Amino acid sequence: MTPSADQGTTWRVALLLALLLVATSxxxxxxxxxxHGRNFGHDSDYALTALSFMDAGWSAGRLWPRWVMETNFGLGGITFYTYPPxxxxxxxxxxxxxxxxxxxxxxxAVMLWRLVFLLGCFLWLRRHVAPGAALAAAALAALLPYPAVVNPWIRFAYAEVAGAAILPFLLLALERVAEGRDGRGMPALALAFAALAMTHLPTCALVAHLAPLYAWAYAGPRAAMRVLCGGIAGAGLAACFVLPAMGLLRDANFEGLEDGTWEGSLFLYGLPRGDSGWIQFLVIIWSAAALAGLATLAFRRLGGVATRGPLARAALLLLAVSAALMTVVTLPLWVVLPQLRSIEFPWRATTVLTLPLAAMAALALAGGRQAARRLVLGLGLACAVFAxxxxxxxxxxxxxxWPRFLPPEERLARAVDSPRGVSSEHLPAWALANGWRMKWNGTETAPAPDPHPRPALPPGTQRLTAGYLVPEANGPLLLPQFWFPAWAAxxxxxxxxxxxxxxxxxxEVAVDRPVHDLRVHIAVTPWEWAGWAITGISAAGLLGFGLWRRRPGLAAAPALAAGGPGRVAG
Incomplete structure (x- = not known):
């Protein structure tokens, strides 16, 4: 078969898989x-309520409603202090x-995020292989059970679906920085890290450990140091979210760090927990089998320059480290690194595994063998049928x-009224200490009764966008919102x-004198002021750095020398 015929066949495979992805999305x-039901839609109610809170905040002129008064059954919560927006x-x-x-x-939005993931993978892989091979490999990765079934349906992990869409763009920026010598791509890399941190923090925490390793395998230790600097700059850009989230942690309630969630999720440590754990375990095993098949095909049978370049080295390392982090082999790392434990579930590394799979498939197709096209097509069809x-x-x-396809108003009302429509992790620590956790012990059943009577609003009190206006107060008073350090009066x-x-x-508002027009509201905390200051300084520094590097007289950095990336006919 001639090279042009090979490319035509690869394009047909790519277009078919891309159409299947669009159809399943x-x-x-x-x-x-x-x-929500058995093994299905676990976080769908929460995603609905969170979007409704954000939308209501926008309608009220609050583009970032960190404290949400309506959540926790009307008692308020720290939703967007600790959850990326x-x-x-x-x-x-x-x-x-x-x-x-x-x-x-x-x-x-779930559909669009999945298509953004496809686009990102295509743009990333297009740097290394012909467009047909890049599109086919990107579509295959997006059709895998974890990104196509587990996250958007079994878990309905909306923020994780969005975070996954950012990952290939981060790798694209990472490779540009690794290949250069002058750091010209540093602002784009920092922006990608910041966007991931402010979309899905557990994925960002995971990638922050893996990105320097990928850069090391891709272009050496200096590249790893540049990527590490890009990550630090990205943390500076995201400080407006990350710093308050960390600084207010002791007043919040984060259950995933020390409650053993990560421990019970490590493969080979013990059996998966719950029905959904078994489903995730099975689809991950399926994905691992697909990876092994493609790796064997690409690196043992095809050979050629396409399988010996920087992408191959980096993809293999990313595959090995991501897989190891999900097993008991890396238990010592999970014990000593609290930032790893913040990921909560080690099997979240399966999202990262889709990227080396895309690279394996692209390199296999670049070899031009019919067997590679058949394997990629077969895996893609199997995944497309599974969904x-x-x-x-x-x-x-x-x-x-679910088969009744509830009307939108009824579906949203069901989510808001469900214990799964709020997260106990967004319950302030002071409320947790006073026994309010019991209201979140249900699933789709009605929430438990309040453990304590709710305070009544003083006569004539007006509810504000983020607080209350009390016309007259002559002594201390309680308000029906949970305490948090952001409250002021x-x-x-x-x-x-x-x-x-x-x-x-x-x-409690400690009124010690007769007060007229008492305004109780959510204020900007010192952690938020500091976070915004760091974000502004970081943005200004990166902008200046980018403009300086783009000066006409500045010599362009040399391309990556031996084994540098290049398009391979496929």
Whole structure:
């Protein structure tokens, strides 16, 4: 077969797999957001309520509603202090562009994030192989069970789906920095790291450990140091979120660090927990088998320059380290590194595994062998069939309410009223200490009764966008919101009034004199001011650095020498 015929065959495989990805992705807006049931839609209710809170904040003029008064059954919570906002910013923007309801917007957003992942993988791999091979490999990676079924359907991990879409763009920026000598791509790399941190922090924490290793394998130790600097710069850009999230951690309630979640999720440490754990375990094993087959094909049978370059070295290392992090082999690292434990579930590394798989498939196709095209096509078809087959089974035998395709208002109301519509991790520590955790022990059942009576609002109190306006107060009073250090109060003359944690975890305003027009509100904390200052300084520094490197008289950096990337005919 001639090279042009080879390319034509590869293009046909690529277009078919890309169309299958579009078709399977389109099932999200077609079927809507799933109703939580056995092994299905675990976080769908939370994603709906979080998007509704962000959308309501935008409507009220709060582009970043860190404290959400409506969550935790109307008692308020730290939702967007500790949960990254970018995925929900994108959802709120999409809602305004399309005019869809909240469930419809969320379902469409899942589809679009999956297509962004396809685009990113294509652009990344296009640097190394011909366009047909790059598109086929990108589509195969996006069709794998974990990104195509587990995250958007079994878990409905909306923010993780969005974070996965950023990963190939991060690798693209990483390789540009690794190949250069003058750091010209550093601002783009820092921006990619910051975007990932503000979209899905566990994925960012995982990638922060793996990216320097990838750069080392790709272009040597100096490249690893440049990527490490890019990560630090990205942390500076994301400081407006990361610094308050870390600084207020002791007043928040984060359960994934020391509760043993990571320990029970390490493969070979013990059996997977729960029904969903077994499903995830099976699809990950399937993905690992596909990786092994492609690696064997690419590196033992095909040979050639395409399998000996920097991408091959870096992909193999990324594959090995990502897989090892999911097993008990790396238990000592999980014990000594608290930032790893913040990932909560080691099997989240499966998202990263899709990237070396894409690289393996692209390099295999670049070798021009018919066997490679058949294997890629066969795996893609199998994955594309698995998604609708699984969803058909869920509609036919799953949760009894889902086949009825609940109207948007009913679907959102069900999410808001469900214990799964809020996260106990967004319950402030003071509320947790006063026994409020019990309300989150259910799944789809009605929440447990309040462990303590809720304070009544003083007569005439007006509810503000993020607080209250009390016309008259003559002594200390409790308000029906949980205490958190961001609360502040002033009287009608602008004089501060002390606030403090009150009885049963509620917010107490320590009024010690007759006060008129008492305004109780969420204020900007010192951690937020510091975070925004660091973000501004980092942005200005990176902008100046980028402009300086683009000066006309500055010599361009030499290309990566031996084994540098280049397009390979496929």
């Amino acid at each position: 389109a099932m999200s807006p077609l079927l809507g957001v799933p109703v 970018v995925g929900y910013w994108a959802g709120a923007l999409l809602r305004r562009v399309t005019g869809l309801d909240i469930p419809g917007t969320l379902a469409l 609708p087959a699984y969803l058909w089974a869920r509609v036919a035998f799953g949760h009894p309410d 002033e009287d009608g003359k602008g004089e501060p009034v002390a606030v403090r944690p009150g009885k049963d975890g509620f917010l």
